[in-house]
Amino acid sequence: MSGRRRRYTIVGLCLVLLATCVAVGAQWWTGRWKGSVTVLGNWTGGDEERFRRDVLEPFERKHRIRVVYQGSSAESQVLAADVASGTPPDVVIMPGPGELAAYAAQGRLKPLDGLFDPDHYDPGWAPALKGGVHWIPVKADLKSMVWHPGALTEAEAARIARDPGEWCLALESGATSGWPGTDWVEDVLLQQAGWETYQKWATGRLPWTDPAVRRAWTTWGDLVGAGDRRRVERALLAPYQDPWGGERPACARERLEHQAAFVRSGAHWTAVRGRYVHAKAVIPGARQDLTAWEVSGDLAAMLHDTPEARALVRHLADPGTTQLGFTANRAVPAGTYDGDPTAERIDATLRGRGTMRCWDASDAMPPAMRDAFHQAALRFLADPGELPARLAVLEEVRERHGRAEWLPSACGSG
Template identity: 75%
Template sequence: MTRRTYTVLALCLALVATGVVAGVWWTHRWKGTVTVLGNWTGGDRDRFRSAVLDPFEREHRIRVIYQGSSAESQVLAADVEAGTPPDVVIMPGPGELAAYAAAGRLKPLDGLFDPDDYAPMWAPRVAGGVHWVPVKADLKSMVWHPGTLAGADVARIARDPGEWCLAMESGATSGWPGTDWVEDVLLQQAGWEVYEKWATGVLPWTDPRVREAWTTWGGLVGAGDERRVVPALRGGFQDPWDGPDAACDDERLEHQATFVRDGDHWTEARGRYVHSRTVVPDARTGPPAWEVSADLAAMLRDTPEARALIRHLADPATEQPGFTANRSVPQSAYDGDRTTARIDATLRGRGTMRCWDASDAMPPAMRDAFHQAVLRYLAEPRALDGQLALLDRVRVRLTVPWLPPVCGNG
């Protein structure tokens, strides 16, 4: 052989060896792939990736391809219609998942985790089986205030709309901070039994108690006042305190869920909270009822990789991306400070009445109409009766199943 032939042969052998090594490395590195669709983007996505998904990949050698979208409902609907759904979806609330389960799109999770680790409302049996598991839980019915403001003073200043931070923009789901308000006012004024009938499609939107919840909210936040409404409609809920177009500036109160305490504003203000019935006019007395929400994982394709991920998400030993509804997680996981421990006790304690965020529990068409209605009501409160009549027509026309009872104290 010539020297050139030896050189070419050596190069070919080197390339083959490199390919073999790469193939062995790849086989060792990944045993499979699982696709996940969620609504977490930005910092929320990064925290979920580092706290939950990266450890799963290291332990199981299963690659997780995560897609986050603020228009998750639309993306999922398109993927399902095209026959290319993700293996696992993580959605905020059970209403949309209940519709997919009834249509046979979700795979049962029976045997992948113990439902008894959760209160029945968190992981109910729907369409013949358990179809979702909570990944991250949040407490609502909260009014946040600066640590320098005494809790006893919150009710006094809450009657002034200028004291409230209100920001409604949230991409494809704009309006949900307003639906949270209306829901919570109804829960505190009318009680959980009325709330549950309304949230499950039994009670009409035109019921006087529902109407009173809307007008109470409007009075608290200044519905119809252009100086208040325009910034609120434009302001992004994720960071309403910062930037040249900030919706909130000197306001001292915010009606928002637990996740708001992670933001810069409430960290710097040493934020504390009171139960929302402190500020809701004509709120009922007695044991408090709390509105709650959760991001729920469901399986659309039954693969070994998807099953492994569901087990990991439900495992009490898995680091949590936030608060959990899993009772097998030790309380010591939330002993960091008094506020954290108090929130955890409310989310997981027995005997506490908790109700799903109603819009999250409603069928998608009802939820979307509700979102739009609160935006219109802020701008034109005098048109409320027409909006409620429209919402009730949507309720009556819906043929998809509504979620089973949305409240429980288990």
């Protein structure tokens, strides 16, 4: 046999072996799964990797159910398009209950009753709507927090809070840019007017033109220097995830940041041994006779009632499933934060009984209202003189939404 024919024969045998291996591998892969479930979430990048590694992969190994996960920073738009085309995911994980309440009102969400232990959650985290519970929290976060360097006392933090130059402000967040600003307005209203007024507003029963709402906007503007062109330009372009980093950090000298618990592990706050005070300690006119916290969370809901989707929801609600951060599940053992006193304090506030917790109002509002609120925060920061016009537009949006699209409650102390 010639050398050339020998080479052709060897190549041919290799191709046959490769085809055989592919066929066998395909049969093995197909036989590995008992079914599949599609999931849409807003976690991308490192958050998505952690969700896949710590939560989804253990579920796949245990149940032999393949999870097809899609992460998108424009989750609301993706879900709306999927629903309109008749191809929604089996399970969706969304930040906040407002959008889910709208889908529940349309009859698109399937009840989750029987898939989790109701004693594991405060009813505020997993409320009963339209005859059943339609979402459960996968991850929780605490707000109403003002972070400051550990070297500062609470009194010193309150004193420097009157200087707009001390506040780190970053509002860029892709399709949801503006939400750090709405967090500010919400928290100021909560601390100044109390949770009853806040709840009426967050559930669509208080006009945007109400004096208490207007006062919250102007207080925020005064605190952070709304209208200051230089500060505003930096704030509008700075990514909320890391305003302290990058080649041109938006927050180089600032010592205060109004932000949720997730920032505690950031490089900047770790370096300065960051601590936090309740927002009422630094907000002018805040009521000192009450303590209410704003909270947020990523909630899992089911759009297709399949055995695979039900199994995944059970897994997400299982207190033994790896937590992605802070949890609202009261059955998760305490002391899971390696003796970190700051984390344990946050955890106690999120899960403790008798603590007044109110949903992030923009997350609790119908999608169109939430989006208009985000845009108004950006515009107000640039031109606070336009506040009356901005509030009038927001009020028009509120009046267009029927009561069925709003949450019945946004606060609770269960």
